[in-house]
Amino acid sequence: MADICKRSDDYSRWYQDVIAQAELAEASPVRGCMVIRPNGYAIWESMQRQLDDRFKELGHVNAYFPLLIPKSFLAKEAEHVEGFAKECAIVTHTRLRSVVKDGKPSVEPDPASKLEEELIIRPTSETVIWNQYRKWIMSYRDLPILINQWANVMRWEMRTRLFLRTTEFLWQEGHTAHATAAEALEETLQMLECYRWFAEDIMAMPVIVGKKTERERFAGAQETFSIEAMMQDNKALQAGTSHDLGQNFAKAFDVKFQNAEGSQDYVWASSWGVSTRLIGGLIMCHSDDKGLVLPPKVAQRKVVIVPIWRKDEEKEMVVAKAAELRDMLKPVAGLVHIDDRDKMRPGWKYGEWERKGIPIRIELGPRDIAEDVCVLATRHDGEKITVPLAELTQAVEANLERIQSDLFAAALERRTKNTHKLDTWDEFTQLYKNEGGFAYCHHCGDRDCEESIQNETKVTIRNIPLTAEAEEGTCIKCGKPSHKRVLFAQSY
Amino acid sequence: MADICKRSDDYSRWYQDVIAQAELAEASPVRGCMVIRPNGYAIWESMQRQLDDRFKELGHVNAYFPLLIPKSFLAKEAEHVEGFAKECAIVTHTRLRSVVKDGKPSVEPDPASKLEEELIIRPTSETVIWNQYRKWIMSYRDLPILINQWANVMRWEMRTRLFLRTTEFLWQEGHTAHATAAEALEETLQMLECYRWFAEDIMAMPVIVGKKTERERFAGAQETFSIEAMMQDNKALQAGTSHDLGQNFAKAFDVKFQNAEGSQDYVWASSWGVSTRLIGGLIMCHSDDKGLVLPPKVAQRKVVIVPIWRKDEEKEMVVAKAAELRDMLKPVAGLVHIDDRDKMRPGWKYGEWERKGIPIRIELGPRDIAEDVCVLATRHDGEKITVPLAELTQAVEANLERIQSDLFAAALERRTKNTHKLDTWDEFTQLYKNEGGFAYCHHCGDRDCEESIQNETKVTIRNIPLTAEAEEGTCIKCGKPSHKRVLFAQSY
Numbered sequence: 001m002a003d004i005c006k007r008s009d010d011y012s013r014w015y016q017d018v019i020a021q022a023e024l025a026e027a028s029p030v031r032g033c034m035v036i037r038p039n040g041y042a043i044w045e046s047m048q049r050q051l052d053d054r055f056k057e058l059g060h061v062n063a064y065f066p067l068l069i070p071k072s073f074l075a076k077e078a079e080h081v082e083g084f085a086k087e088c089a090i091v092t093h094t095r096l097r098s099v100v101k102d103g104k105p106s107v108e109p110d111p112a113s114k115l116e117e118e119l120i121i122r123p124t125s126e127t128v129i130w131n132q133y134r135k136w137i138m139s140y141r142d143l144p145i146l147i148n149q150w151a152n153v154m155r156w157e158m159r160t161r162l163f164l165r166t167t168e169f170l171w172q173e174g175h176t177a178h179a180t181a182a183e184a185l186e187e188t189l190q191m192l193e194c195y196r197w198f199a200e201d202i203m204a205m206p207v208i209v210g211k212k213t214e215r216e217r218f219a220g221a222q223e224t225f226s227i228e229a230m231m232q233d234n235k236a237l238q239a240g241t242s243h244d245l246g247q248n249f250a251k252a253f254d255v256k257f258q259n260a261e262g263s264q265d266y267v268w269a270s271s272w273g274v275s276t277r278l279i280g281g282l283i284m285c286h287s288d289d290k291g292l293v294l295p296p297k298v299a300q301r302k303v304v305i306v307p308i309w310r311k312d313e314e315k316e317m318v319v320a321k322a323a324e325l326r327d328m329l330k331p332v333a334g335l336v337h338i339d340d341r342d343k344m345r346p347g348w349k350y351g352e353w354e355r356k357g358i359p360i361r362i363e364l365g366p367r368d369i370a371e372d373v374c375v376l377a378t379r380h381d382g383e384k385i386t387v388p389l390a391e392l393t394q395a396v397e398a399n400l401e402r403i404q405s406d407l408f409a410a411a412l413e414r415r416t417k418n419t420h421k422l423d424t425w426d427e428f429t430q431l432y433k434n435e436g437g438f439a440y441c442h443h444c445g446d447r448d449c450e451e452s453i454q455n456e457t458k459v460t461i462r463n464i465p466l467t468a469e470a471e472e473g474t475c476i477k478c479g480k481p482s483h484k485r486v487l488f489a490q491s492y
Numbered sequence: 493m494a495d496i497c498k499r500s501d502d503y504s505r506w507y508q509d510v511i512a513q514a515e516l517a518e519a520s521p522v523r524g525c526m527v528i529r530p531n532g533y534a535i536w537e538s539m540q541r542q543l544d545d546r547f548k549e550l551g552h553v554n555a556y557f558p559l560l561i562p563k564s565f566l567a568k569e570a571e572h573v574e575g576f577a578k579e580c581a582i583v584t585h586t587r588l589r590s591v592v593k594d595g596k597p598s599v600e601p602d603p604a605s606k607l608e609e610e611l612i613i614r615p616t617s618e619t620v621i622w623n624q625y626r627k628w629i630m631s632y633r634d635l636p637i638l639i640n641q642w643a644n645v646m647r648w649e650m651r652t653r654l655f656l657r658t659t660e661f662l663w664q665e666g667h668t669a670h671a672t673a674a675e676a677l678e679e680t681l682q683m684l685e686c687y688r689w690f691a692e693d694i695m696a697m698p699v700i701v702g703k704k705t706e707r708e709r710f711a712g713a714q715e716t717f718s719i720e721a722m723m724q725d726n727k728a729l730q731a732g733t734s735h736d737l738g739q740n741f742a743k744a745f746d747v748k749f750q751n752a753e754g755s756q757d758y759v760w761a762s763s764w765g766v767s768t769r770l771i772g773g774l775i776m777c778h779s780d781d782k783g784l785v786l787p788p789k790v791a792q793r794k795v796v797i798v799p800i801w802r803k804d805e806e807k808e809m810v811v812a813k814a815a816e817l818r819d820m821l822k823p824v825a826g827l828v829h830i831d832d833r834d835k836m837r838p839g840w841k842y843g844e845w846e847r848k849g850i851p852i853r854i855e856l857g858p859r860d861i862a863e864d865v866c867v868l869a870t871r872h873d874g875e876k877i878t879v880p881l882a883e884l885t886q887a888v889e890a891n892l893e894r895i896q897s898d899l900f901a902a903a904l905e906r907r908t909k910n911t912h913k914l915d916t917w918d919e920f921t922q923l924y925k926n927e928g929g930f931a932y933c934h935h936c937g938d939r940d941c942e943e944s945i946q947n948e949t950k951v952t953i954r955n956i957p958l959t960a961e962a963e964e965g966t967c968i969k970c971g972k973p974s975h976k977r978v979l980f981a982q983s984y
Contacts (some may be wrong), residue, residue: 024626028620028906029565030611033558035624038639041555063533066525067613067644067660068581073521079903089560090601091613094648096563096577107567109582109610118601119522121583121613123557128520132527135518147530152559152644156586168559408692429631 004355005291011233013315016162018283019191021355023293025279032160032202033166036276039356040163042300043279044170049273050297051172054194059172065128067152076084077252080126083219087156089121090169093407107446121154125188125221126245129175130253137177137267139339140256144187145177164492171275176346177267180260181246183225184268188244192225192274195240203278204295204407205285206323207227207239208438208487210463215447217461218271222246228462228487230415233286234436236489238461239281242272280492286380286407292357293380294406296400303333304358308346308365315340321369325362325392332397333360335482342410354379359403360396378403380410428488432457438489440480442473449478453488462487495848498781506940508624508654510775513847514784517654522841524652528768532655535771536662536791538976540642543664543766543791546686552666553637557620559644560611562699565619569744573617573787575711579648581613582658611648618712618737618763621667622745629669630758631750636679639884645767655772656729656984663767669759671751672744672972673738676760677715680736683764684717687732693967695770696787696899697777698907698932699731700979702955708944710763714738720954720979722907726928728954731773734764772984778872778899784849785872787899788892795825796850796890800838800857807832813861817854817884824889825852846871851895870895885927913977920968920980924949930981934974941970945980 004017019025024040036044045318052062068091074081095113099106122128136142138277154168174191192209198209209225220241228236249268250256256374259265286293296302304324305319326336331475337358339349346363353361363375376395377384380403387395419436424430431439431463443450443461453476454460468484475482497505497514511517511797516532519525528536531910544554560583566573587605591598614620621639646660651747666683670676684701691699699719709716713735720728742748742758751757778785788794797817799810809830818828829850831841838855846855848912853868867878868887874893910929915921923931935942935953946952961974 027625028558029562029623030560033560035558036556038553038555041511042553044556045554061530061534062537063530064536064662066520066522066527067646068525069521070521071599075597076589081588081599085590085599088586089583089587090588091581092601093582093610096566096580096582098577106566107577109572109584112813118585120588131521154559165656172558173884206959270660340900443984450691454543 004289004291007232009351015284018287018291019162022357024283024292027162030073030256032157034162034166034168036170040279041295043282043298044276045275046300047198047202047278048172051194051198052150055148055172055174056199058146058158058194060148061145063149064151065132065149067122067123069122069125069128071118071120073131074120076127077249078221080220080252084123084155087158088123088262089154089156089226089491091115091119091121103394115299116174119262122151123153124156124271124272124273125149125151125153125173126175126249127253130255130269132247133177133267134253135257137257140179140260141370143177143257143267144183145175145470146187147176148172161280161492162274163283165277169275169277171273173272173273175420176270177250178269179257181268184246184270187379188223188225188270188272191270192240192242195227195272195274195298198274198406199227199229199239199278200307202295202297203285204283204404205239205281205295206408206410206412208463210223210464210465210468210487212241212451213447213461213486215450216242216461220245221271224465226463227279228489228491229285230279230438230489231492232414233284234418234438234489236438237277237281237284238286238462238491239278240272240274243270262452263424278489285359285411287340291355293407294357296360296404299357299359301335301337302400303329303336303360303362304353305336305338305362306337306349306353307340308326308363311434314366318364318366318369325364325374325389328350328393329396332393333400347447350377360399364476380407380455386428388444414435422476423473425476429457432459432490438462438487439488440485441476441488442482443486444469444475446475446478446480448476449480453477458490461489462489462491496783497779499724501664506781509774510779510783511654514849516771516775516784519654521658523704524649526654526658526660528662530770534770535774535786535790538792539690539694540664540792541771543686543690544640544642546690547640547664550682550686552639552640555639555641556643557624557641559614561614561617561620563610563612565623566612567713568619568852569741572712572744576615576647581646581648582615583607601684611964615645615647616644616763617641617643617645617665617797617882618667618741619745622741622747622761625669625759626745626747629747629749632752634838635669635671635759636675637680638666638886639668640664640666645850648721653774654984655768655770657769663765665765666763667763669742669747670761671749671759671762675760676738676862677736680717680734680762680764683762684719684732684734685717687734687764687766690766691719691721691731691770692900694787695777695787696789696896696903696982697731697901700955700957701959702957702979704733704955705937705939705953705978706944707942708953710735712737712740714765719981720981721773721777722903722910722930722981723773723984724906725776726910726930726981728930728983729769729773729776730762730954730983731770732766735762737761737763737862769964777903779849783847785899786849786851787897788851791849791851793827793829794892795821795828795851795852795854796845796846797830797842797856798838799829799830799832799852800855806858809922810856810858810861813858817856817866817881820885821888823883825892842869852891854884872899899905914968917968921949922949924951924982928982930954930979932977933968933980934963934976935978936967936970936972937975938970938972941967941972946971950982951980952983954983955980
């Protein structure tokens, strides 16, 4: 129990151990599909609620489109099918029939139920949504359409890892339609900023905001933008993407509108999404060798109270006092859990809540109550302070804020420490042979050059930061001229 | 526009028209799958939020299990596979390849990507969940497990109808595990009561709560309970079910636990669900020939303000006043919409909000403002009253309550009027040849007799009401002895 591998020993094993010990998720019998356990799903619910509220503040509404997509739809956008054809779940039959196989009763697809056209489980919904938008959009008065969908999607990945890359995952996908190119781009960038806000202000995970290179663009997009976070092994995680789709899908699905001047034009589009991958990022950004660390703004349970008693007759009193504190803390901490399990030592309980990442633990024994104090322990730094009960609400509120900003500051400091400006290929290869990290380097912009860097070093251009300043230089790999630095890293 | 067929002319057409005019949902290119449009999804979100809050109050947590189920899992529970094998979507391949077909480029499943074991898109998740519970449950200390999942499921229905019966639908499925048969039954009945509360108190839709006959039981359940509502065409809609699964799934998936006495026993289970079908019930229960009628507790937008102006210079003033009222009403009505669209007559706007079922419309013109009043119109009964602005908050609050109770009272009155106690087969066949309705009749309890009634009249036993009193009688069909009356109706 509580056997978590050290990050420094085996980072990948540590990640799995943290997930297992916090009971966040586990593998399922279907290859690459995960079971999100209640503790993991609570994180997703918290993320969902906060993102959804923000999307709605920005004028979006939710809708739901079908899970299955006719295969011919995928094929309508040439790059799109290219991007998704090799990793999709294909439905071919709609009925099972009983058979005897190797002498045992079994079931198999009934050949008589074979579909005329195969259906694909959505890897993303641009095609099925734009097919519908054709019916909804006649004139500029019908625009913009600002729709988001919370859904499961499926990509038949070969190498999977809980949360970070799974065959099925949960996500939100926004799909907007606009009358002008400028509006579509504005929406694309607005949602990118929304993701930056969510990553940094809610998840306490600093990100680099930028534009993807052509090679890393979403299949069917005109431009793809991303937020990239640094994990504790110095690799990058693409945590969210926002795409300016131009008129590509409108053309593929023949979606035209009458503009204010009375002429016909194709509609402009954006799409944007974040997924349960964010939970993987959250874990890898903040957790430590004792287990999960959750930023208060993401934690559904921010505080746990552990009442301590030796004799049975003390139990009632300390648990009653704990209930008082729980009610008192509700306005600043929401639902506070009281761990009053019998026959379990407090130390064991502490360990469990540490593994599960609850930001604040309150310890409360008979002697504390006699002195009108309690002990407040913060998960992320292991600090313990004694707090007068009369000041507990304030102390909890202040500590929740402190934890949130400590976590962001620590992640930012780590990133800064592991970010480099490099100018020679030798430095570059040395960095990625050793500790790795983020490297800002000049690059010529050539797709083949980019590919050769990846083939040699497994390093890719994560994005071209929006804040990148004009600077003359030469490509880190081929020496051709370059006008700004881009962000390199190995990535998940 | 606004062309809604009368209920009395063609009920089924009326239903489709209401959905189309309120922009709730529409058919998709995949047979039987629907697109839930933003107005329809807003209803689902409102239902989801309220059910989810209640589930959590009752101690449940949410989780997420995989969409795909190995076909061998379905086959483990004999009745279960029998119930679902004939209507399921089967995934057989995981890659598309490019081909030329009839001279045109196309894609087809790549034979090299054929799965060793076919996967089924979940029609319900008992099997995949109980396979996981086997790993989670060792001892009575691990029980109860009270998990709910919000998900999409798929049943390849032959005859579909928006919301009421679709190939893919959204639902919640609760799956609980218990140490005793009594606890599992208690949970089953508790959730049944939760559904009754939701149908009656939130949806304003009266329901009959009862136990299904063996013939209508969920595939794999020991007992199935349901809530049944009467629609405006006098047919019944099964609006929610709760199943006592006994030890059936624990046995099929070998889930044993050590009880407090130290011996091994199979775990006891319940499952329960409601789906987007509820939206169909909501529409059919309250809507009228002018379109959708929504109970305030379900409506995301409870109030719309239509400012009225003749000259452009008046617009700014009335819209500003409308914004004041909107802010004032927020505490009692939530987000209030102001319809300030230009170049559209107020009457046209009224019609649109009537079709969309907004419970209260406030009309506000320059003369109203001069007199410090506005007009408050209630959708369900078409009443219009003039209200001093100073009393508007109270008036809105009181009317929202009145609408909610009026709708329930009207639905109950309709049900009472169309419910009969029948004692002869002649009365029975006459009723269902003519207006139909609910009929409380004696039945012998024999499965074949039940089937013959359905074959002759399309009428089924909806349930055996929990409140049914002991009463001696003879079966309405075969004349054998019976000890209580059961509920008969034609159903969706």
